[in-house]
Amino acid sequence: MSIPDEQIFPHATGNAVSTVEAHKDPQELVFYAGWFCPFVQRTWITLEEKGIPYQYKEVNPYKKEKHFLDINPKGLVPAVEYHGKALYESLVLCEFLDDAYPDHKPNILPSDAYTKAYARIWIDFIGKSFVPAFFRLLQAQEADKQDAARTEIYEALHKFVAQVKGPYFLGEEFSLIDVAIVPFITRDYILAEHRAYNRQAVSADWKRYADYVEQRESVVKTKSEKDKYEQIYGRYLKDEAQSEAAKAIRAGRAIP
Template identity: 70%
Template sequence: MSSIPDQNIFPHATGKAAETVAKHQEPQELIFHAGWFCPFVQRTWITLEERSIPYQYKEVNPYKKEKHFLDINPKGLVPAIEYQGKALYESLILCEFLEDAYPSYKPNLLPSDPYTRAYVRIWFINKSIVPATMRLIQAQEADKQKAALEELLKGLATFSEKIKGPYFLGDEFSLVDVAVAPWIVRDYIIRENRGFTRDAAGETWKRYAERLETRESVLKTQSDKEHYAEIYGRYLRDEAQSEAAKAIRAGRAIP
């Protein structure tokens, strides 16, 4: 889950994401409070789109968080939802909740088999890829950037060993894929600024990343790249004041 970034960000989704937002303005029993820029938001958004669950999209203003939103999530973090008048938050919890609350909407992204279901949970709560990516983005000194890049490549190699096909489980798209997809579509940031290449992560990871970034639900929840520049520029300069940035800076787990 992510806090709202600093100031001067673009105020709304653009590109394909804007088209998706426009289709989800009618009132629904599920209200999705989101920030178009946020990779944690995109996890839940991909799940909603992947499974064609009806929802109403509401963009959260970064600097004028309404009292109603803060009542939903006092931390002021997105994503958050209201479901039948009740509030929930945390991106991966929301993804699982959608499986339980809308079981008839297909495809299900958690397998029905208990073992495989638990196995998916182990891998979608992956603590190597996301923190390492954030550390790499925020690292300023050359030695710290090198160490963070090595850490990320090691994490991607370990993850890649478990990929069974076009998607993590094979032919079946699952919450493991949902969890990492937003960082794959943003890896151009570390390619352009921190020396990362998908080739260095191995052929399996490269093919997997290319497959994920072209999936329809991923494309439909992406804004135009140029509007991410101000946000990630602050992370690249280690000036961001989001809760995620503060946690990385302090050596804590990302909230």
């Protein structure tokens, strides 16, 4: 049985509660978020990494306020309001935060032009190869489709981890490449419990990387409790989710 919309947990839990509480006061940057969303967590991790002052505002995905829709007509989180101007799209926001707050270190993209371009190639790979496969495996109902999606994930992760210089993708420095993939790593227990996914089955190197990166302080601080995520992803496991990502996967389109 599906959980009714009004029974979906309305706010962050676990470690993320303290992070939300620390960012209630008005700031020049307002962060519109959904505690459960992996795309939101990308931007949230970046805010925490850089120590940028921000005001956290939870957006009810089922009752979006007019002001939020005026800011982002797509109605998707994450979004920010900065000096009264609106921006959205998770990775765009991460890069914006680097540019708008250059004195807040560390930067999440390398300063070297070549390495920055190289990073963007692998960020693009995550978005086009790994993330769609992640959702396809979540939503697949038939065993053969689950097997195909799982194989697709493993193949993508083999290519990814072959380039990891360790302990993070670029070596010692945590970067936007790690930010782009780690929210899905923190949620891969859903695939492990329901879709026969296994980090070790990808490779020992992938398990080592995944185990390490999910322990980053900014990642831990923006995580909610597993059972609350389970409520959200239960809908994907039944292919009943109505998020834009779920609808795109169902229709064979790119995730918006």
